[in-house]
Amino acid sequence: MPSKLPNSSSKINRNFKLTIEYDGANFCGWQIQKNGERTVQEELEKACARIFKHRVHVVGSGRTDSGVHAAGQVVSFKAETRMNPLEIQKALHSRMPNDIAILEVKEVPADFHAQYSVREKTYRYTILNRAHRSAFLRQHAYFYPYPLNMIRMRQAARFLTGRHDFRSFQAHDPLRAERGTVRTIRQITIRKEKDLIHIDITANGFLYKMVRNISGTLIAIGSGQVPLENIATILKAKSRSAARDTAPAHGLCLLRVKY
Amino acid sequence: MPSKLPNSSSKINRNFKLTIEYDGANFCGWQIQKNGERTVQEELEKACARIFKHRVHVVGSGRTDSGVHAAGQVVSFKAETRMNPLEIQKALHSRMPNDIAILEVKEVPADFHAQYSVREKTYRYTILNRAHRSAFLRQHAYFYPYPLNMIRMRQAARFLTGRHDFRSFQAHDPLRAERGTVRTIRQITIRKEKDLIHIDITANGFLYKMVRNISGTLIAIGSGQVPLENIATILKAKSRSAARDTAPAHGLCLLRVKY
Numbered sequence: 001m002p003s004k005l006p007n008s009s010s011k012i013n014r015n016f017k018l019t020i021e022y023d024g025a026n027f028c029g030w031q032i033q034k035n036g037e038r039t040v041q042e043e044l045e046k047a048c049a050r051i052f053k054h055r056v057h058v059v060g061s062g063r064t065d066s067g068v069h070a071a072g073q074v075v076s077f078k079a080e081t082r083m084n085p086l087e088i089q090k091a092l093h094s095r096m097p098n099d100i101a102i103l104e105v106k107e108v109p110a111d112f113h114a115q116y117s118v119r120e121k122t123y124r125y126t127i128l129n130r131a132h133r134s135a136f137l138r139q140h141a142y143f144y145p146y147p148l149n150m151i152r153m154r155q156a157a158r159f160l161t162g163r164h165d166f167r168s169f170q171a172h173d174p175l176r177a178e179r180g181t182v183r184t185i186r187q188i189t190i191r192k193e194k195d196l197i198h199i200d201i202t203a204n205g206f207l208y209k210m211v212r213n214i215s216g217t218l219i220a221i222g223s224g225q226v227p228l229e230n231i232a233t234i235l236k237a238k239s240r241s242a243a244r245d246t247a248p249a250h251g252l253c254l255l256r257v258k259y
Numbered sequence: 260m261p262s263k264l265p266n267s268s269s270k271i272n273r274n275f276k277l278t279i280e281y282d283g284a285n286f287c288g289w290q291i292q293k294n295g296e297r298t299v300q301e302e303l304e305k306a307c308a309r310i311f312k313h314r315v316h317v318v319g320s321g322r323t324d325s326g327v328h329a330a331g332q333v334v335s336f337k338a339e340t341r342m343n344p345l346e347i348q349k350a351l352h353s354r355m356p357n358d359i360a361i362l363e364v365k366e367v368p369a370d371f372h373a374q375y376s377v378r379e380k381t382y383r384y385t386i387l388n389r390a391h392r393s394a395f396l397r398q399h400a401y402f403y404p405y406p407l408n409m410i411r412m413r414q415a416a417r418f419l420t421g422r423h424d425f426r427s428f429q430a431h432d433p434l435r436a437e438r439g440t441v442r443t444i445r446q447i448t449i450r451k452e453k454d455l456i457h458i459d460i461t462a463n464g465f466l467y468k469m470v471r472n473i474s475g476t477l478i479a480i481g482s483g484q485v486p487l488e489n490i491a492t493i494l495k496a497k498s499r500s501a502a503r504d505t506a507p508a509h510g511l512c513l514l515r516v517k518y
Contacts, residue, residue: 098394098397100394101391101392101394102391132360132362134360135280135281136282136328140395
C-alpha cells in the first residue's frame with residue numbers, strides 16, 4: 001500500500017475571518033433565536049454546514065439587534081476544509097439571501113476570535129433631519145423632523161468621549177453578563193450631509209444599546225428638550241433612568257471592527 | 260333666512276399637483292391592477308377618497324413598472340375641498356404606507372395635467388459595478404460585476420442624444436397606444452461615483468421600457484459584448500430585436516419631471 005502523501009486528503013481545521021454586510025430590516029438581529037426567527041447567524045451557519053459538511057459555529061464581533069444594519073460586521077469560524085478563501089466566499093455568496101453580502105474572507109491564525117480579539121468598533125447612527133420622511137431611507141435612518149442644534153450635540157459628545165462608566169447608557173439584558181460598565185469612547189464625530197446627520201462612535205467596546213441610548217440623549221440635547229449641562233449629571237448618575245429614550249434600531253449600523 | 264356668504268360652505272373643485280417619492284421594491288408599479296396587487300396609484304386614490312369623501316382619480320406623469328422607483332414622480336388630481344396644500348400633504352402623509360413620501364403639494368391651474376403637460380422627464384439607471392454585491396442596494400441598483408468601459412458607453416450615449424426614432428428601444432405594450440416612436444433625448448450623462456454608475460437620461464418623452472432598453476444596450480457596449488460601432492445599426496434598424504436585453508427594473512428611478 002502506498003504511503004499517504006502529506007496533506008493529500010487529510011482535512012485541515014482552519015480558522016477564517018469574514019467581513020460581511022447585512023441589511024437588518026428583515027432580520028431578527030444577529031443571534032440565533034430559539035423561536036426560529038430569521039437571523040444572520042443562522043443564515044451563515046446553515047450555509048457553512050452545507051459547504052463544509054459539518055456543523056460550524058460562527059462567532060460575530062458582537063450581536064446586533066433586530067433591525068440594526070452592518071456595513072462591516074466581522075465573523076470568525078473554524079472549518080475542516082481544503083477550500084481557499086476565495087472559493088469559500090463564492091460558495092457562501094451563492095447560498096446567502098440577497099440581504100447579506102460577503103465582503104471578504106481571510107484565513108487567520110488559530111487564536112483569532114471575532115468577539116474576544118476586538119480592539120475597537122465603530123457604529124453609525126443616522127438621522128434624517130428634514131420636514132418630510134423618505135420612502136428610500138425608511139428602514140435606514142431615524143426620521144426626526146424638528147431642528148437639531150449640532151453645536152450643542154457636539155459639545156455633549158465631547159463630554160462623553162474618553163474612559164467613563166457608561167452605566168447610564170446601558171440597557172438591561174438578562175442574557176449578557178457584562179464585564180463591568182467602564183468603556184473608552186475614542187471618538188464621536190457628528191456630521192451633517194444634506195438632510196442626514198451621522199453620529200459615528202468609536203469605542204473599545206459597547207454596553208448593550210449604548211449607541212442608541214447615547215444617540216437618543218444627543219438628540220434630546222440637540223432639540224433642546226434636555227439642557228446641555230445635564231450631560232454631566234446623566235453620566236454621573238450611573239443609572240439608565242437618568243439618560244433619554246433609546247433611539248430606534250433602524251437608524252443604527254455597525255460600520256467596522258478593528259483587531 | 261340669512262343670505263349665504265360667498266364661499267362659506269360651497270365646496271370648490273380644485274386642481275392639485277403632488278411631487279412624491281416611492282420605493283418601488285414592494286409595489287406592483289404605479290398603475291392600479293385589476294388583480295388588486297399593491298400599486299402606488301391605488302394607495303393614493305384610497306387615501307384621497309378618505310380625505311375628500313369622494314372618489315378621486317389621480318394621474319401620474321407616467322406609469323412606472325413593478326420594482327421601478329421614483330424620487331420625483333408628479334401626480335395631479337382634482338378634489339372638492341377647502342383644505343390648503345399643507346393640510347393635504349399632512350393628511351395624505353398620515354395615510355400613506357412608509358414606502359411612499361409626499362414631498363410637495365401645490366395648487367395648480369385647472370388645465371394642469373400631470374401626464375399631458377409634461378415638458379421633459381429624467382430617469383436614472385444605477386449599476387453597482389464591483390466584484391461583490393451589496394446587501395443595501397439589492398433593490399436599488401443593478402449588480403454588474405464585470406468591467407465596463409465608460410468611454411465607449413459615453414460615445415454610444417452621445418450617438419443616441421437628439422431627435423430619433425427610438426423604435427429599437429421600445430418594448431411592446433398592448434395597453435399603450437404610443438403617439439409615434441420619435442422622441443428627443445436632450446441629455447445622457449454617465450457618471451461613476453465609487454462603485455456606482457449612474458446613467459441619467461432626459462427626454463421630452465419615453466417609449467415603453469426605453470430607458471431600460473437603452474441601459475441594457477449601453478452595458479453591452481461597455482462590456483465589449485457589442486461593438487461601439489453597432490449603435491448606429493441598432494438605432495437605424497427600428498426593431499426591438501436589434502437592441503440588447505432590457506436592464507432589470509430595480510436599477511431604474513424616475514428622478515424628476517418638468518412642466
